[in-house]
Structure formats: structure tokens, C-alpha cells
Amino acid sequence: MPETPDGQERTEEATPKRLSDARDRGQVAKSMELTSAALLLFGGWFLYTYGAYIGDRLAALFRSVFQHAAEFTISDASLPVYAEHLGTFVLLLLLPFLGVAFVLGMASEIAQVGLRWAGKKFTEGLKNAPLFHPMRGLRRLFLSKDTALQLGKNLGKVLIIGVVVWDVLRRRTDEVLTLMAQPLESLARTIASLGFELALKVSLVYALIAVGDFLYQRRRFRQEMKMTKQEVKDELKQQEGDTQIKQRIRQIGRQRLRKLMLQRVKNADVVVTNPTHYAVALIYERGKMNAPRVIAKGVDYLAEQIRRIAQESNVPIVEDPPLARALYASCDVDDEIPEHLFRAVARVLAYVYRLRSRSRG
Numbered sequence: 001m002p003e004t005p006d007g008q009e010r011t012e013e014a015t016p017k018r019l020s021d022a023r024d025r026g027q028v029a030k031s032m033e034l035t036s037a038a039l040l041l042f043g044g045w046f047l048y049t050y051g052a053y054i055g056d057r058l059a060a061l062f063r064s065v066f067q068h069a070a071e072f073t074i075s076d077a078s079l080p081v082y083a084e085h086l087g088t089f090v091l092l093l094l095l096p097f098l099g100v101a102f103v104l105g106m107a108s109e110i111a112q113v114g115l116r117w118a119g120k121k122f123t124e125g126l127k128n129a130p131l132f133h134p135m136r137g138l139r140r141l142f143l144s145k146d147t148a149l150q151l152g153k154n155l156g157k158v159l160i161i162g163v164v165v166w167d168v169l170r171r172r173t174d175e176v177l178t179l180m181a182q183p184l185e186s187l188a189r190t191i192a193s194l195g196f197e198l199a200l201k202v203s204l205v206y207a208l209i210a211v212g213d214f215l216y217q218r219r220r221f222r223q224e225m226k227m228t229k230q231e232v233k234d235e236l237k238q239q240e241g242d243t244q245i246k247q248r249i250r251q252i253g254r255q256r257l258r259k260l261m262l263q264r265v266k267n268a269d270v271v272v273t274n275p276t277h278y279a280v281a282l283i284y285e286r287g288k289m290n291a292p293r294v295i296a297k298g299v300d301y302l303a304e305q306i307r308r309i310a311q312e313s314n315v316p317i318v319e320d321p322p323l324a325r326a327l328y329a330s331c332d333v334d335d336e337i338p339e340h341l342f343r344a345v346a347r348v349l350a351y352v353y354r355l356r357s358r359s360r361g
Helices: 016-024 032-067 078-113 119-127 134-143 145-171 173-177 184-225 229-263 301-312 321-330 339-360
Strands: 270-273 278-283 293-299 317-319
Touching: 016 184, 032 078, 032 184, 145 173, 145 184, 173 184, 229 293, 229 301, 270 301, 270 321, 270 339, 278 301, 278 321, 278 339, 293 301, 293 321, 301 317, 317 339, 321 339
Parallel strands: 270 317
Antiparallel strands: 270 278, 278 293
């Protein structure tokens, strides 16, 4: 059972937050052996499918070189040109394999851990690089339990794969011994066949090793991620505190918005009420607005505040329960009223304008 430095046992399964934080740091359960096994399997398939074609192309190249050897002039200037042409030929020949191998390697990694950039792991890796901390790197290399485990695993892989290779070569000893006596085309096909058998059997064995390693890495990761009872309690307290802080921030934001909204009531042309449960403040500026606009609304206590501010600011209050409820349900603050309420609101505004005209008269 894993323990903390102070001796507490890690008995609790990791929480989603701990796993998420570990993922952000680049700590995930993955096996490099799975990627290697996938590449080996693909390499064996590629060699079996295209080995003869590649061998024929190379044989044709060398045959052409030997046939025209007398025409080549070897000098300091010509050698780089020949090397460049040969390198380009081989690169173009192998480019499909290299491209697919790269994509396959990336896909294998993504299948295990997903597509996520672990910036923290990258920066921590730079800070702890052996170049900057040579003694720490040496201690990790020679005194680490992980290093010893990795060394043992690698020796085991070499031994098992060596036995597989030896068995294939032992059974095909006659073909191996007569390789140099075969024609060029036959030589290429024999090498491709031998290479495919080796790659297939080695990759199958390696795939079994990789599956076992992945299961081991996943179990080990779960053990490393386990938490003490105190760590679980501390995390719950922190999350509760974070939730309360967020709720408080949202509450303060709502209070500020409410205060700003109430400050605008004094600019309203009219407040339509229910009369006690709903209150909606409207404004309409001819030539500037296409339709009347809601600048404040509320129910119960907030409706009471809107009515109080309207009374203090001499804003007309009109009791129209159906219209008040319809405006509250249809509009948010700063929305223009919908078209189906134009006529009802127009009647209210006309009434308000008549009141203003009388008071001025």
C-alpha cells in the first residue's frame, strides 16, 4: 500500500479532480511498448507487401550503376551529387512507410492518453533536465527504482526477442547461408520474406509484452494516484470553498446589475404593474427607438423597489396585470417589446402622454 512521507497510507481511490490535475501535469497511464508493437506490426506488414517492390527498385538501381560504372567520373565535386541522388531515391522509396509510421505512432499515443497538451510537464521537464541538474540526473539514472525496473524489463525483452529471432534463423539456416549466391532479384525477395517472418513473430511477441506492460502501467498509475483520507477531506473542503466563492462572486455581480437596473427606473416613461407582484419599466424615445424598450423589471420585492423608485421620481405607474405579466415573460432588460404587444403598450403610453399634457396645461 503506497504511503505519504509522513507515514499515512493511501487507501482511497483518486478523485476526478486529482486525476484531472495529474493529466494536466502529463501524468497518465501509458505504455511506450504499445507504440513500439504497433510500429513493428506495421513494419512487418509493409515489408511483406512492398518488400519485393522495394528490392526490385534497388536492384534495378544498382544494376544500372554497375552497367554504367565506366561512365561515372569520381571526383570531389561529383561524389556529393551522386550521394544526393541516391539519398533522394531511397527517401522517396521509403517516404510512404515513414509517413504512415509517424501517423501510426501518434495515433497509438492519442489512443492511450487522448489529445491534450501538458504544458506543466514540458516546463517541469526543462527545469529538471540533467543539463541543469547533472547530479540529480545521475542519481535518477543509477539509484532509481524505476531505472532498475526498466533495465530488468529491457533485458527480459531482449532475451525473449532474441530467442524468437534465433528460432527463425535456425529453421532457415540454409537460406541464410546461400544468400550471397542468389541472383539480385531472388536475394531481395528472400530478404523480404525472412524480414517479414522475423518482424511478424517479433511484433506478435512484442504485442503480448506491450499489453502486459500497459496493464501493469495502468495498475501502477492507479496505485500512485491513490489518496489518504485526509487528502480527500482537504480536497472536498477546497472544492466547497471554491463553490462558495464562485456563488458569492455571482451574487455580487447580480447585486450590481440589479442596482444599475434600479437606477434607470427614474428615466422610465411608465411602470406597468400587476399591481403588487410584477413591475416593468418602459422607455420610448421617438426617432431613436423602433419600439418601446424594457429598462427594468422584477417580481415581488424587486417589483416593490421599482414602484417605490418610480413614485419618488414621479414616473407614472399604470396597473395592467395582463400586460405586466406578458411584458415580464416576453422581454429581458434592454429588449424592445414584441410586436404583438405594440397596441397594448401604445394605449398605455398614450394615456401617460395625456396625463403629462394635462399637468403642463
